Amino acid sequence: MGGTRNTVIGRPRGFDTEEALECAMRVFWEQGYEGASLTDLTGAMGITKTSMYAAFGNKEQLFHKALRRYTDGPAGYFDDALDQPTARAVAEALLRGSVRTSTLPEGFAGCLTIQGALPASDENRPAHDALVRFRAEAVARLEQRFRRAADEGDLPGGTDPERLARYVMTLGFGIPVHAATGLGRAELDEIVDQAMACWPGSA
Amino acid sequence: MGGTRNTVIGRPRGFDTEEALECAMRVFWEQGYEGASLTDLTGAMGITKTSMYAAFGNKEQLFHKALRRYTDGPAGYFDDALDQPTARAVAEALLRGSVRTSTLPEGFAGCLTIQGALPASDENRPAHDALVRFRAEAVARLEQRFRRAADEGDLPGGTDPERLARYVMTLGFGIPVHAATGLGRAELDEIVDQAMACWPGSA
DNA sequence: CAACTTCTGTACCGACAGGTACGCTAGTGG
DNA sequence: CCACTAGCGTACCTGTCGGTACAGAAGTTG
Incomplete structure (x- = not known):
């Protein structure tokens, strides 16, 4: 609750989170949760597993975020x-x-x-x-x-x-x-x- | 095409093929094709992987046979x-x-x-x-x-x-x-x- | 009982699953 | 220019996936 940080500290993220999430959503959409492997997902998102884990948590949380994006979009x-x-x-x-x-x-x-x-x-x-x-x-x-x-x-x-x-x-x-x-x-x-x-x- | 064999040669099968297929069908039904692992399937069927492969071919053929059993049943x-x-x-x-x-x-x-x-x-x-x-x-x-x-x-x-x-x-x-x-x-x-x-x- | 055939159990295979450790890189603040 | 922070890339972890090799067990036929 300390207010939003307005200055960026550390190396900036090299990809757009929303774009990546959009790609992940499509993979889940086409292949289902089980059928979408991390390799499929990160391949479509254009990022590495490490970046995915850092940005989204894990596969399940990625799915939940993709689901929200789906229901909003x-x-x-x-x-x-x-x-x-x-x-x-x-x-x-x-x-x-x-x-x-x-x-x-x-x-x-x-x-x-x-x-x-x-x-x-x-x-x-x-x-x-x-x-x-x-x-x-x-x-x-x-x-x-x-x-x-x-x-x-x-x-x-x-x-x-x-x-x-x-x-x-x-x-x-x-x-x-x-x-x-x-x-x-x-x-x-x-x-x-x-x-x-x-x-x-x-x- | 040499007619049906009426005398059984070799060790007899230790399980009922139809019963096993019924169990496999239920696992596919509940968990889907991808979600049903060989361990799940053979566990429910009460047989080993070896027996499953000998009797049904492979996972895909098992699914096709289970599907036919489903549509007939x-x-x-x-x-x-x-x-x-x-x-x-x-x-x-x-x-x-x-x-x-x-x-x-x-x-x-x-x-x-x-x-x-x-x-x-x-x-x-x-x-x-x-x-x-x-x-x-x-x-x-x-x-x-x-x-x-x-x-x-x-x-x-x-x-x-x-x-x-x-x-x-x-x-x-x-x-x-x-x-x-x-x-x-x-x-x-x-x-x-x-x-x-x-x-x-x-x- | 031996020969033969088929099924069964174990132990294993390479591939890939989800997930992580760690050194490197790209930025900001002093 | 140096410390600091955070994202990135590689290399790797354990577990499980579908699938198989092989030896032994359980039957029938002579």
């Missing part, structure tokens, strides 16, 4: 979606965002929070648990948003907001898997069309 | 679902089956064909590709089934059968992820209720 559509004025708009923004992020042109498909560490072996338990927590929290926040919508009369009477939220999240989870299976943005957007066509209260 | 609901008389019944059977298999009481949640190897690092590419192929084929078969349904007048005019199949598969992919995130059978079945409530032509 590519997965930022989720927070934006919750701010939409109506429940229907929230759902559509969420699903369109999921489609977009799952099919970025850079070559890797799917969603880090799903394919990062879906199965749980002993050594990747922390990463796995972090992703489970993140996904569960996302579901909870959408439930809360839809509960608010129900209170505001934004959903037809008799609609269970929690159930609806879980249904929408099911699509939000399925879309990245579809993307990882080879489906393109156009087909995925059609899926969203299909889902939105039978939104409660419409038609 | 726990994922057998898929084939059964396609035999349902109507498109609606096909979809519902498929989703209910996905829920059931994703929430078996034995403790591991989710679906092997999804969490087995969703991300692709270099060394698990074969396993990853096998699962991609399997999922893509599942989508294609459902598309074909719905195309037939459309021809039979089993779907309302104007319904795109391929699109509908991809939509249903999205839910079928999302349900296991939900299960791996902690949702139970009851909540997942509610999601299926929600999805079936707005099936094209109903209500």
Whole structure:
């Protein structure tokens, strides 16, 4: 708590931390937590293991920081979606965002929070648990948003907001898997069309 | 091609191949292809590495055999679902089956064909590709089934059968992820209720 | 019982995993 | 220019990975 240091002491870092983290995020995204070796990571980041450990702690902490960067960046559509004025708009923004992020042109498909560490072996338990927590929290926040919508009369009477939220999240989870299976943005957007066509209260 | 050998020559195998494969399948299911080490696998199978290699070839071939056992067993609901008389019944059977298999009481949640190897690092590419192929084929078969349904007048005019199949598969992919995130059978079945409530032509 | 065939257990292989020790280098402050 | 600080590069650590060599054990056939 002694205030921020404004003069740099010692040899300055030879790389951009944020850039390096971005590269690490992509490797985790493509290869998963277990599949991303330190050699893969530091190779993509353009730094040595020593520098990585000095700057980020260890592989697990690097993953957590990459995950935060992911949720603030590519997965930022989720927070934006919750701010939409109506429940229907929230759902559509969420699903369109999921489609977009799952099919970025850079070559890797799917969603880090799903394919990062879906199965749980002993050594990747922390990463796995972090992703489970993140996904569960996302579901909870959408439930809360839809509960608010129900209170505001934004959903037809008799609609269970929690159930609806879980249904929408099911699509939000399925879309990245579809993307990882080879489906393109156009087909995925059609899926969203299909889902939105039978939104409660419409038609 | 010299006919089946009916007399056993040499020392008989000291374990049941099918039982061992069942155990291996569960380890792959829980921990994924990369997360399942030979030590984990052979430990669960109750045999030594040597026996495993003699009986199954190597880790990759063991995975392929475990995958086939999975698709014939726990994922057998898929084939059964396609035999349902109507498109609606096909979809519902498929989703209910996905829920059931994703929430078996034995403790591991989710679906092997999804969490087995969703991300692709270099060394698990074969396993990853096998699962991609399997999922893509599942989508294609459902598309074909719905195309037939459309021809039979089993779907309302104007319904795109391929699109509908991809939509249903999205839910079928999302349900296991939900299960791996902690949702139970009851909540997942509610999601299926929600999805079936707005099936094209109903209500 | 001996010959033959196959499975099993141990002990081991090279490669690579995550992680670290340590001397060197590039800067700042006196 | 010298002390000090912190990042960098190399070389290395232990453990584990998938996979195998080889000798002994357990059966069948003569």
